[in-house]
Amino acid sequence: MSEAHPGLEHHFDSYDQQRESAKLGMWLFLITEVMFFGGMFLLYLIYRWRFPVAFAEGSNHLDVTLGAINTVILIGSSLTVALAVRAAQLGKSKALVVLLILTLLLGGMFLGIKSVEYSHKFHQHLFPNDSFQFEGTSPNNTRLFFAIYFCMTGFHALHMLIGAGIILWLIPHAWRGRFNANNYNYVEGFGLYWHFVDLVWIFLFPLLYLLGRNLGTH
Amino acid sequence: MSFDLNAPAPSAGDRPADWPHNHYLKDKQGLRSWLLTKDHKRIALLYLVSITIFFALGGLMALLIRIELLTPAGDLMEADTYNRVFTAHGVLMVFFFLIPGIPAVLGNFLVPLMIGAKDLAFPKLNLASWYIFNIAGLFGLWALLSGGVDTGWTFYTPFSTTFSNSYVVATVLAAFIAGFSSILTALNFVVTIHRMRAPGLTWFRLPLFIWSHYATSLIILLGTPVIAITVALVAIERIFQMGIFDPSLGGDPVLFQHLFWFYSHPAVYIMVLPAMGIISELIAAFARKRIFGYRFVAVASVSIAVLGFLVWGHHMFVSGQSVYAATIFSVLSMLVAIPSAVKVFNWTATLYDGAIVYEPPMYYALGFLGIFLIGGLTGVMLATLGINVHVHDTYFIVAHFHYVMVGGTIMAYLGGLHYWWPKITGRLYPAFWSRLAAIAVFVGFNLTFFPQFIVGYLGMPRRYWAYPDEFQVLNVLSSAGATVLGIGYVIPLIYFVWSMRYGQRASANPWDAIGLEWETSSPPPTENFLVMPTVSAEPYDFAGRERARALEAAAKEAEVV
Amino acid sequence: MSSPIEQQTGSHTGVHVESPALLLTVFGGLMVLTFLTVWVSGLDLGRMNDVTALGIATLKAGLVIWYFMHVRHSTILTKLAILTATFFVVLLFGITLADYLTRGWLGVLGR
Numbered sequence: 001m002s003e004a005h006p007g008l009e010h011h012f013d014s015y016d017q018q019r020e021s022a023k024l025g026m027w028l029f030l031i032t033e034v035m036f037f038g039g040m041f042l043l044y045l046i047y048r049w050r051f052p053v054a055f056a057e058g059s060n061h062l063d064v065t066l067g068a069i070n071t072v073i074l075i076g077s078s079l080t081v082a083l084a085v086r087a088a089q090l091g092k093s094k095a096l097v098v099l100l101i102l103t104l105l106l107g108g109m110f111l112g113i114k115s116v117e118y119s120h121k122f123h124q125h126l127f128p129n130d131s132f133q134f135e136g137t138s139p140n141n142t143r144l145f146f147a148i149y150f151c152m153t154g155f156h157a158l159h160m161l162i163g164a165g166i167i168l169w170l171i172p173h174a175w176r177g178r179f180n181a182n183n184y185n186y187v188e189g190f191g192l193y194w195h196f197v198d199l200v201w202i203f204l205f206p207l208l209y210l211l212g213r214n215l216g217t218h
Numbered sequence: 219m220s221f222d223l224n225a226p227a228p229s230a231g232d233r234p235a236d237w238p239h240n241h242y243l244k245d246k247q248g249l250r251s252w253l254l255t256k257d258h259k260r261i262a263l264l265y266l267v268s269i270t271i272f273f274a275l276g277g278l279m280a281l282l283i284r285i286e287l288l289t290p291a292g293d294l295m296e297a298d299t300y301n302r303v304f305t306a307h308g309v310l311m312v313f314f315f316l317i318p319g320i321p322a323v324l325g326n327f328l329v330p331l332m333i334g335a336k337d338l339a340f341p342k343l344n345l346a347s348w349y350i351f352n353i354a355g356l357f358g359l360w361a362l363l364s365g366g367v368d369t370g371w372t373f374y375t376p377f378s379t380t381f382s383n384s385y386v387v388a389t390v391l392a393a394f395i396a397g398f399s400s401i402l403t404a405l406n407f408v409v410t411i412h413r414m415r416a417p418g419l420t421w422f423r424l425p426l427f428i429w430s431h432y433a434t435s436l437i438i439l440l441g442t443p444v445i446a447i448t449v450a451l452v453a454i455e456r457i458f459q460m461g462i463f464d465p466s467l468g469g470d471p472v473l474f475q476h477l478f479w480f481y482s483h484p485a486v487y488i489m490v491l492p493a494m495g496i497i498s499e500l501i502a503a504f505a506r507k508r509i510f511g512y513r514f515v516a517v518a519s520v521s522i523a524v525l526g527f528l529v530w531g532h533h534m535f536v537s538g539q540s541v542y543a544a545t546i547f548s549v550l551s552m553l554v555a556i557p558s559a560v561k562v563f564n565w566t567a568t569l570y571d572g573a574i575v576y577e578p579p580m581y582y583a584l585g586f587l588g589i590f591l592i593g594g595l596t597g598v599m600l601a602t603l604g605i606n607v608h609v610h611d612t613y614f615i616v617a618h619f620h621y622v623m624v625g626g627t628i629m630a631y632l633g634g635l636h637y638w639w640p641k642i643t644g645r646l647y648p649a650f651w652s653r654l655a656a657i658a659v660f661v662g663f664n665l666t667f668f669p670q671f672i673v674g675y676l677g678m679p680r681r682y683w684a685y686p687d688e689f690q691v692l693n694v695l696s697s698a699g700a701t702v703l704g705i706g707y708v709i710p711l712i713y714f715v716w717s718m719r720y721g722q723r724a725s726a727n728p729w730d731a732i733g734l735e736w737e738t739s740s741p742p743p744t745e746n747f748l749v750m751p752t753v754s755a756e757p758y759d760f761a762g763r764e765r766a767r768a769l770e771a772a773a774k775e776a777e778v779v
Numbered sequence: 780m781s782s783p784i785e786q787q788t789g790s791h792t793g794v795h796v797e798s799p800a801l802l803l804t805v806f807g808g809l810m811v812l813t814f815l816t817v818w819v820s821g822l823d824l825g826r827m828n829d830v831t832a833l834g835i836a837t838l839k840a841g842l843v844i845w846y847f848m849h850v851r852h853s854t855i856l857t858k859l860a861i862l863t864a865t866f867f868v869v870l871l872f873g874i875t876l877a878d879y880l881t882r883g884w885l886g887v888l889g890r
Contacts, residue, residue, distance in 0.1 A: 009341075010336065010337075011335065011336035011337040011338075011339075011341065011414075012414075017413055017414070019794075020413055020854070021339045021340075021409050021410075021413045021414070023853070023857065024408075024409050024412060024413065024856060024857070024860070025339065025340060025405055025406075025409045027856075027857050027860040027861070028405045028408055028409065028439055028860060029401075029405060030860075030864070031439055031440065031860055031863060031864040032401055032405075032439055032440075032442065032443040033443065034443075034864040034865075034868060035439075035440055035441070035442075035443035035444050035864070035867065035868065035871075036443035036444070036446060036447050037447075038443075038444070038867075038868040038871055038872075039443070039444045039447035039448060039477055039480075039871070040447055040451075041868075041872075042473075042476075042477065042871055042872055042875060043451075043462065043473065043477075045872060045876075046470065046473055046875070046879060047468070047469075047470075049879070050468070050470075051468060054468075064817065068813065068817050071813050072810065072813060075806065075809045075810070075813065076806070078806075078843060078847055079802060079803070079805075079806040079847075081847075082797065082802045082846075082847045083799060083802060085849075086796055086797055086799070086802075089794055089796050090796060127458075128458070128460045128461060129458045129459050129460065130459055138468075140461070140466070140467040140468055141467070141468040143460075143461055143467055144461055144462070144467060144468050144469060147460035147461055147462050148462075150460070151451065151454060151460075151462070155447075181794050188849075191847075191848075192848055195843055195844075195847050195848045198843060198847075199840050199843055199844070202836050202839045202840050202843070203833075203836050203840070205816075205836075206816055206820065206832035206833070206835070206836050207832070207833075207836075210816065210817065210820035210832055211820075211828075211829070211832070213820045213821050214820060214821065214822060214823040214824065214828050215823075412856065440863070440864075440867045444871065472878075473875075476875045476878065480871055480875075527867065527870055528870070528874065530874075531874070531878065538890060539878045539890070540878050540879075540881040540882040540883070540884060540885075540890055541884075541885045541887045541890045542877075542881035542884040542885050543877050543878040543881055545885075546877065
């Protein structure tokens with residue numbers, strides 16, 4: 001970093017080059033994330049295609065209301081992140097800090113609701129290990145549904161935890177006014193990541209919670 | 219590219235005229251300056267050390283395998299021990315040597331130098347990737363030391379998830395973590411190549427080494443996450459018994475294989491594409507010619523990367539996938555031969571009528587051509603559904619992929635190390651010993667693996683610790699060849715280490731080659747170039763340089779007259 | 780089209796600042812779509828339930844990508860990255876399905 005160009009690393013020629021590099025790097029990382037979750041979506045696709053009834057029965061044991069509330073919360077947090085990126089671009093440090101804290105709170109609410117859901121499933125013996133119990137047409141196949149449910153939402157929640165960690169790291173930097181129009185790459189990168197986590201949930205919600213509702217087997 | 223017409227000939231004296239006063243090896247001293255370095259050149263050297271260690275360990279396992287197979291009876295070790303040994307060999311070599319090998323060492327060192335950048339785009343991530351790689355390696359070693367894994371490097375379910383009593387979780391974690399380090403390296407390369415090229419360095423002026431690393435990086439970015447989730451699910455399945463791949467609950471082991479090979483087939487191209495990049499550089503430099511059909515060779519790298527994602531089903535011809543799909547996969551697999559052949563033909567055409575200089579790196583390049591040809595053609599045989607079913611899981615397969623990976627990737631890796639060693643260390647190595655080593659590797663390699671084609675075709679299955687008596691002659695030949703091959707690997711290790719202190723000092727361009735990396739000093743300064751280069755010519759423009767030199771000479775003569 | 784901030788910093792590739800009104804509108808759209816998908820899932824449309832659920836999810840994803848993730852102001856490279864990811868996910872799904880959906884086509888028992 002040089003004094004004349006604060007925040008510009010030595011191996012870049014300009015802020016533009018640095019910003020575009022950071023942005024491209026983040027998008028490439030998101031490609032890897034798409035492929036990572038893509039593998040699990042493939043599992044979901046094949047197994048659901050094989051066991052449609054067992055999957056619908058499993059899905060009807062999920063709480064649509066909590067799922068919908070969580071969807072609203074998460075999309076809300078995406079909005080606060082989008083506004084946070086804006087604040088960083090304009091160099092409004094205080095607004096940035098407030099928006100980051102809001103995002104953190106919304107993310108925390110999401111994870112809180114998620115853990116309530118998880119603990120219900122544990123009590124109902126729906127965690128897919130050997131203690132799994134389910135009254136349905138083919139409990140073994142419904143166990144597969146819950147295996148996929150826990151893997152996908154679990155990895156999603158893990159991503160949110162990592163995101164929360166990044167927010168905690170960003171807040172002190174934002175507080176000290178480090179971000180401005182030249183140098184907001186960290187905020188933007190985090191924003192892209194958080195939106196991606198939101199995107200995954202946008203698909204998980206209908207695929208896991210809503211798929212058997214029309215059959216009304218519950 | 220600009221040519222230094224007064225560049226001194228390969229150094230005769232102790233210090234060449236262009237020996238740098240300060241360079242990246244000298245810039246800062248001490249262990250701390252190495253372990254916290256963000257310089258891509260130093261990180262490449264850190265990787266070189268790690269990777270050499272893993273290669274040696276994997277080689278040790280190969281040695282045990284070859285000793286066991288000297289005699290038909292399973293006398294050296296138990297069957298179960300043998301399973302763990304060949305799994306360790308596979309896991310170490312695939313995940314800790316072949317996949318990271320060329321990109322992390324030579325790619326790391328050369329990508330910024332070849333495109334005229336000061337460093338990779340994300341130096342901190344680059345250093346992080348080395349630490350992550352070593353953490354992954356520690357997990358692997360931990361699994362190995364606690365007793366090893368017996369699943370084979372493929373971790374096929376349900377054996378790996380339900381039945382195996384070995385350290386599967388630690389091993390798949392090692393593979394999972396190693397994936398992050400490859401992803402960080404690949405991400406760095408793609409961003410650097412897109413955003414940080416020197417002025418005038420357009421896409422079709424890039425060295426072919428860069429093209430092949432670009433294509434490799436794309437494969438790593440698209441494939442690695444899929445293997446990551448797959449092996450993570452294996453670990454989760456083992457820990458919680460969720461039934462994801464358990465047939466008794468409706469889970470599907472064939473689905474595991476689909477996910478596994480979606481990455482692991484393209485992984486073959488992760489290993490061999492950078493090797494092809496090296497070979498292109500070597501052949502151009504030592505035939506003193508521009509690569510014939512440069513654009514085709516460049517585009518072939520990318521098309522191999524894409525086609526590589528369409529063919530994974532040829533690993534599953536006997537796994538219960540639909541015959542219809544198998545037929546399609548068979549045809550698609552043969553398509554990969556097209557861009558591969560484009561490369562081989564164009565290299566051969568480059569050699570034709572070239573002014574070939576038989577320097578040590580060129581020995582490896584020529585060896586690669588012959589060996590890769592056999593490896594590639596047997597690949598087409600194996601893509602044929604009928605032949606594949608016949609020789610599936612025999613030593614024919616083992617021989618085929620060793621021809622591609624050992625004969626292809628390692629030959630090229632060694633060739634590349636010999637070619638850029640003067641740039642990396644500023645020192646030359648003894649020519650006699652390096653030629654001898656190259657010949658030992660070539661002879662030893664063929665002696666090891668050619669008999670395996672025959673023994674496999676005769677029906678010897680892979681992954682057994684004992685075999686019928688009639689296969690012994692061929693197996694003894696193979697073990698003898700492995701000894702020669704081993705010696706061929708040890709000699710360079712010795713003289714490379716020796717040369718770092720005692721080797722003759724190299725000039726900036728000891729091979730009289732063309733490329734931005736040769737325009738800076740050997741070893742390069744920390745910031746790579748004292749004056750940032752600009753590019754105004756096609757790559758490998760040897761003809762242009764000849765013309766320029768002739769003009770210069772004529773002008774001098776005129777002056778004298 | 781250059782914002783005041785671009786002129787200030789002499790930026791060429793562009794720092795595009797989204798207006799809060801636009802972001803709020805997009806958020807509103809996303810809320811409506813969320814409500815819609817829950818409501819539709821209660822009706823029995825047969826196969827169309829899956830199609831509408833995925834259609835609405837894709838639409839929502841598109842809104843997030845286009846507006847929240849600033850893709851509408853991004854370089855062609857970013858758009859290419861997104862297309863690449865989509866293409867290879869489709870490849871993963873498509874080729875795997877090419878196995879599962881063709882089992883038994885050629886009359887070989889069990890395959």
